[in-house]
Structure formats: C-alpha cells, structure tokens
Amino acid sequence: MQCPKCRGNMRTFDRNGVHIEQCDGCRGxxxxxGELETLSRMENQWAQxxxxxxxxxxxxxxxxGGHHGGxxxxxxxxxxxxxxxxxx
Amino acid sequence: xxxxxxxxxxxxxxxxxxxxxxKDTRVLVIRVGDVVVKAxxxxxxxxxxxxxLNVRLPGLLLEPLGIDRAGDxxxxxxxxxxxxxxxxxxxxxxxxGGRLLARLHAQPVPPxxxxxxxxxxxxxxxxxxEPGDLPRLAYRTLDLRQRGHGLTHGDWHLGQLIRLDxxxxxxxxxxxxxxxxxxxxxxxxxxxxxGLVSPDEWDRFLGSYLAAGGTAVSPEDPWRELDGPARALTxxxxxxxxxxxxxxxTALDEAAEAxxxxxxxxMATPAPS
Numbered sequence: 001m002q003c004p005k006c007r008g009n010m011r012t013f014d015r016n017g018v019h020i021e022q023c024d025g026c027r028g029x030x031x032x033x034g035e036l037e038t039l040s041r042m043e044n045q046w047a048q049x050x051x052x053x054x055x056x057x058x059x060x061x062x063x064x065g066g067h068h069g070g071x072x073x074x075x076x077x078x079x080x081x082x083x084x085x086x087x088x
Numbered sequence: 089x090x091x092x093x094x095x096x097x098x099x100x101x102x103x104x105x106x107x108x109x110x111k112d113t114r115v116l117v118i119r120v121g122d123v124v125v126k127a128x129x130x131x132x133x134x135x136x137x138x139x140x141l142n143v144r145l146p147g148l149l150l151e152p153l154g155i156d157r158a159g160d161x162x163x164x165x166x167x168x169x170x171x172x173x174x175x176x177x178x179x180x181x182x183x184x185g186g187r188l189l190a191r192l193h194a195q196p197v198p199p200x201x202x203x204x205x206x207x208x209x210x211x212x213x214x215x216x217x218e219p220g221d222l223p224r225l226a227y228r229t230l231d232l233r234q235r236g237h238g239l240t241h242g243d244w245h246l247g248q249l250i251r252l253d254x255x256x257x258x259x260x261x262x263x264x265x266x267x268x269x270x271x272x273x274x275x276x277x278x279x280x281x282x283g284l285v286s287p288d289e290w291d292r293f294l295g296s297y298l299a300a301g302g303t304a305v306s307p308e309d310p311w312r313e314l315d316g317p318a319r320a321l322t323x324x325x326x327x328x329x330x331x332x333x334x335x336x337x338t339a340l341d342e343a344a345e346a347x348x349x350x351x352x353x354x355m356a357t358p359a360p361s
Binding site for chain 1: 111172173180245246247277279280281282283284285287311314315318319346349350353354356357360
C-alpha cells in the first residue's frame with residue numbers, strides 16, 4: 001500500500017489488537033475502518049483504571065438502616081416518637 | 089418523687105403560683121412563675137456539679153440564678169426560657185443547634201472541669217436491661233474511649249435549647265466537661281442513621297455546625313469521627329426505649345424498633361479502623 005500523503009511505502013503493524021499502517025517515509029499512520037474507535041475505547045479503559053476518582057465519602061455509617069438499607073426515612077408517623085428527639 | 093420534694097422546690101423558687109412539673113425522672117424539674125427549679129439526682133457529686141455550673145459562657149449557655157438543697161438533693165434555680173417542644177416539630181431549630189454547638193466547641197476548657205459524662209450515660213442506659221437484650225449485646229462491641237479533650241455538652245438533643253429574650257441558648261450543664269466534642273453530634277447522627285431524622289434535617293444540622301466553624305468532624309468525611317459515637321448513642325437510645333417500654337408494659341414503638349434493628353447491624357458491622 002502507498003502512503004496517500006507522500007506516496008512512500010506503508011508497512012503493516014499490529015499493536016495490542018489494533019491494525020495500523022505506517023509510512024516508511026513520512027511516518028504517517030493510516031487506520032482501518034473502526035480502529036480509531038477501538039483506540040478511543042482502549043484509552044478510556046486505561047484512564048478509568050488509572051485515574052478513577054476515589055469514591056465519595058459515605059453519607060452515613062455502614063451500619064445505618066434509615067436511608068441506606070432500604071427501609072427509608074420513616075416519614076409517616078413521626079408524632080409517635082418525636083418526644084425522643086427532645087428528651088434525655 | 090418524694091412527697092415533700094415538690095413543695096420544697098416551690099418554696100426554693102421564691103415565686104408564687106401553681107407549679108408546673110416539667111420532668112419527673114431521675115431529676116425533678118418544675119416551673120413556677122418565671123423560674124425553673126431542678127432537683128438533681130440523689131448522689132450527684134456536688135464539687136463536680138459546681139464546677140460545671142461555674143462555666144459561664146454568656147450568650148451561649150444559660151446561667152443559673154442560684155444553687156440550694158432540698159434534703160439530700162442539690163437544687164438549682166434557672167430563668168425560665170421558652171423551650172423547644174414537640175409542638176415546634178414543623179421547624180425544629182437544627183441550624184441554631186448546630187451553630188451553638190460549634191461555638192461551644194471553640195471555647196477553652198476551664199481548669200478544674202471534670203470529664204463530660206456521655207459514655208457514662210450509655211453504660212447507665214444498658215444497665216437497665218436484661219443480659220440477653222440486643223442493645224446490651226451491642227454495647228459490648230462499642231469503643232467508648234474519648235479521642236478529644238475539648239469542651240463538650242455531654243447530653244445534647246433538641247430539648248437542650250431554649251429561647252430567652254430572643255436569643256437561643258444551650259441549657260443543662262449536668263454532663264458538661266472535657267471530652268470528644270463529636271459526642272454532641274452523635275445523638276442526631278444516631279437518629280439519622282436509624283431513619284428517624286431525614287437526610288435534609290441532618291444536612292441542615294451538620295451543615296450549619298460546619299459553616300459556623302465546628303471542628304469535631306472532618307468536613308470531607310464526617311462519619312470518620314461520627315461512626316463510633318453514633319454507634320454508642322444508638323445503643324443508648326435503644327436501651328432507654330426498651331427499658332421504658334418494659335417498665336410501662338407497652339409495646340415498642342416504631343422508633344424503638346428502628347434503633348434496635350440498628351443495634352443488630354452495629355454488631356454485624358465491624359468498626360472502621
């Protein structure tokens with residue numbers, strides 16, 4: 001295959017499952033259909049593994065039940081226990 | 089209550105008029121006219137209580153009008169403010185509470201002040217239970233060691249706020265002392281963790297505490313400091329609810345059930361190191 005830019009000879013390489021052609025003259029690279037997408041996908045995966053943000057701190061304790069364990073905040077009948085919020 | 093105690097407190101109030109009993113537990117608290125009179129529990133250490141009553145923080149902590157005695161009970165007399173009551177339910181003063189605690193925690197510890205008594209309250213609460221009761225089992229997994237030495241209220245909840253002459257104040261220095269101030273946030277944290285206080289209310293409380301410069305928790309991960317004390321207060325509140333229901337021969341209410349179920353999870357979840 002001939003380089004579309006400088007008409008030099010292009011050589012085929014396989015790098016991590018991506019098929020590329022590189023020109024011996026100008027070092028330009030030719031990608032086949034779908035290979036640019038493959039490269040982007042691989043770059044994203046690498047970035048996620050290496051630069052993933054730390055998980056945000058927990059908004060409650062690991063043993064909490066009200067909002068984390070699926071019981072939900074007890075909206076309905078608060079009157080019944082509200083005294084507990086006001087006494088020792 | 090001992091039969092003559094009420095009459096004795098009315099005499100000590102120096103006011104006329106019918107008394108209103110505000111609380112009749114280990115303490116007896118009455119209101120007569122514009123003063124509140126409190127008989128402290130029998131066996132209260134007088135030197136410790138006096139050291140606590142001598143902490144004067146104008147605009148922050150209500151100051152007593154006097155200290156007296158009724159038989160073997162120490163009695164304190166206070167100006168009557170407007171308490172926060174369950175009727176204020178529509179808008180509990182979470183922000184005011186958070187701000188007052190932040191200011192309290194910024195004060196130096198006066199020399200001679202005893203330790204705060206939060207952990208003692210936990211131990212006393214589970215002492216009312218039977219050996220196999222869940223909160224009592226969960227108690228054995230708690231770490232009650234204090235990791236700070238700041239000025240701490242020791243028993244903070246919404247009922248420890250009053251309005252006097254338009255200003256909000258903290259009341260009840262009975263458990264005030266040096267210790268880890270994060271304990272003052274632990275009871276609302278325990279309510280929140282058991283679903284008794286909504287995430288919104290919890291955020292308002294903690295947010296106003298942090299915005300007012302509160303230092304007991306790290307803003308980026310407040311549960312790092314809160315986890316242990318909130319476990320302790322959950323056990324205390326569950327134990328108190330259970331003992332009270334048993335004494336009154338009533339069923340556990342929804343709040344008690346939620347707290348006891350948190351005790352189970354506390355036992356199943358090792359504390360973060």
